[in-house]
Amino acid sequence: MVLRTTDLGSSYIRAFAMVLSILLVARVLAWRVGFSTELLIQLDLNQNMALEDSYIRWWNEFQSPLIRGVMQDVLFAALAGLALALMGKWPRRIALASITIFLAANLEHIKYNYSHIDLAMLGTAMNPTFVHGSLSLPLLKYLAAIAIVLLVTSGLLRFLFVRQSIGVIGAAMLGGLLLFGPTSDPQAPDWMQTSPLLPFQLESDLPVSSARPETIGLIEPDATTAQTGSYNLLVVYLEGLSLSSLQRGDMTTLIALANEGVSFDNYISRQIITANGLYATLTGDTPSFLNRFVKWEELTAQAAIAQQSLGAVLRDKGYHTAYLQAADLVYMSKDTHMSALGFSQIQGDESWRQAHARNGWGVDDLTLMEETLAYIDTASAKQPWFIGVLTSGTHSPYNVPGLASPSRRVALQYADQAIDTLIAGLRDQGRLHNTVVILTSDEGREVEAGAGFLNDLAMNRLPLIVLHPDLPAQTIPDYLMNTDLRDLALTLTSPIDTATLQTSLPQHDDLIFGNVITGKVFWYDRIEQVLTGCRLRGFACLTWPDHPTLFGPRAMPGEPSRLTAFEAMLKAHDRREGVFAVNELPIRSMASNSKN
Numbered sequence: 257m258v259l260r261t262t263d264l265g266s267s268y269i270r271a272f273a274m275v276l277s278i279l280l281v282a283r284v285l286a287w288r289v290g291f292s293t294e295l296l297i298q299l300d301l302n303q304n305m306a307l308e309d310s311y312i313r314w315w316n317e318f319q320s321p322l323i324r325g326v327m328q329d330v331l332f333a334a335l336a337g338l339a340l341a342l343m344g345k346w347p348r349r350i351a352l353a354s355i356t357i358f359l360a361a362n363l364e365h366i367k368y369n370y371s372h373i374d375l376a377m378l379g380t381a382m383n384p385t386f387v388h389g390s391l392s393l394p395l396l397k398y399l400a401a402i403a404i405v406l407l408v409t410s411g412l413l414r415f416l417f418v419r420q421s422i423g424v425i426g427a428a429m430l431g432g433l434l435l436f437g438p439t440s441d442p443q444a445p446d447w448m449q450t451s452p453l454l455p456f457q458l459e460s461d462l463p464v465s466s467a468r469p470e471t472i473g474l475i476e477p478d479a480t481t482a483q484t485g486s487y488n489l490l491v492v493y494l495e496g497l498s499l500s501s502l503q504r505g506d507m508t509t510l511i512a513l514a515n516e517g518v519s520f521d522n523y524i525s526r527q528i529i530t531a532n533g534l535y536a537t538l539t540g541d542t543p544s545f546l547n548r549f550v551k552w553e554e555l556t557a558q559a560a561i562a563q564q565s566l567g568a569v570l571r572d573k574g575y576h577t578a579y580l581q582a583a584d585l586v587y588m589s590k591d592t593h594m595s596a597l598g599f600s601q602i603q604g605d606e607s608w609r610q611a612h613a614r615n616g617w618g619v620d621d622l623t624l625m626e627e628t629l630a631y632i633d634t635a636s637a638k639q640p641w642f643i644g645v646l647t648s649g650t651h652s653p654y655n656v657p658g659l660a661s662p663s664r665r666v667a668l669q670y671a672d673q674a675i676d677t678l679i680a681g682l683r684d685q686g687r688l689h690n691t692v693v694i695l696t697s698d699e700g701r702e703v704e705a706g707a708g709f710l711n712d713l714a715m716n717r718l719p720l721i722v723l724h725p726d727l728p729a730q731t732i733p734d735y736l737m738n739t740d741l742r743d744l745a746l747t748l749t750s751p752i753d754t755a756t757l758q759t760s761l762p763q764h765d766d767l768i769f770g771n772v773i774t775g776k777v778f779w780y781d782r783i784e785q786v787l788t789g790c791r792l793r794g795f796a797c798l799t800w801p802d803h804p805t806l807f808g809p810r811a812m813p814g815e816p817s818r819l820t821a822f823e824a825m826l827k828a829h830d831r832r833e834g835v836f837a838v839n840e841l842p843i844r845s846m847a848s849n850s851k852n
Contacts, residue, residue, distance in 0.1 A: 505668025567598025
């Protein structure tokens, strides 16, 4: 037989078949994960929707990218099979086990982040805190399913007719890929139409556009002009909450507080990921658009941007400053970075001896709120204070006492109850008459209905609720970026009325923000009412004209182009000089933490 002429040929077919089998089962599971997320959102919006109608609509809308994803898996299996065929038995087994683990982890990433794992992030993913925090029952189920398929395939390949069939089928699939493989769909999510283990870029034959904002719209914060008062300041970051989380999670306490306080309906995060959210809100500077953590990693206490951060300004004005979080402080180097950002006391999971519940991401939200109240209760009445708090219970896998694998909705409701405890405790302590409470998020995780290009736009729309001793209940529809929070918080530490608040808010003509997890950057021209979204790979963009509001309904599809001038502008922003101190060694990078 031709297929048995050499040992290499037989080894190649075995390796190809095993890799393809686990890729295909992971692909099917990814479809299920993606559809389940879509279904849950649709059910929230339309309780009368029939399940079969949703299946049909989903398949009709994304048939081409779904098939393209399978063809990309075939291509990777063909390439990986050749490499594995040249390996010894144990190196090959280790490689297959590594691919299996990666694919299981990638399914979790699609479920919670709507994208493949970025291979450049593998160093961060090996951090002990990240590994411990990411272990969950669903992840183990994915791993078991893929491993079983791998073992079954290995057993079947003992039979000659199976190997012969695989050879014929594999050749046919590769031929079909080369001759008839569907092209990429710029409207569809990348995870549908790409392999997580292959580099991907949309087709290059797109019209080039010179469109770009008049200015990047970023203003360097200036500590010398900062005006502060003497109100206490409490800023609570609820991990991973989008504005839509309040409704979808039935977070009745936060909804009530939004109605009782000052609620900002269009508060937008410049960038996704906790480190970027903390950096932007505390410094007023915009994180990198094209890279994940560059500015966070380069931050030092001597840097100008750190010396004019919210914590540093208030510390220098006589405030006691403290930062409390649920997770351990080593991950993302928060033990060092938060000190650089002006916090005198820094406490994390290591400080909390008892908890209602604890997982790899630290203590539960109620425990953290109780510890926050205990910390505040010891604060001196003669010195104002600024305390920042970061929860982790709504980071997957979720942390709710008594539940091994709680749903996101349950985790959101538990976080809501924790906030109720916090506000009630502040009221009991008699703190609310001279304390400003800001309830917000570090980043968002909820998406809009639909799996199209803009479904993750809502991840950048965060809640921002302010409880202020002087301000009446009101909703502010103006667009506000999370880089504006530093100056807003400083303004709120003084007595203020509604008119003064309104005049203090900046006006943004161009809203520029990114999502490095899904690999996109967005630009909304508020004056011209044009929305543009670009993929970071290849900078292929889609534009929606006649778009009166950023988060309103839009016609599909967008107009494709490549915005080279906009890309150059963002690259120039990411390379900016003068923000960080010269000749300063950067603080330990996130990747280096994986060695701890």
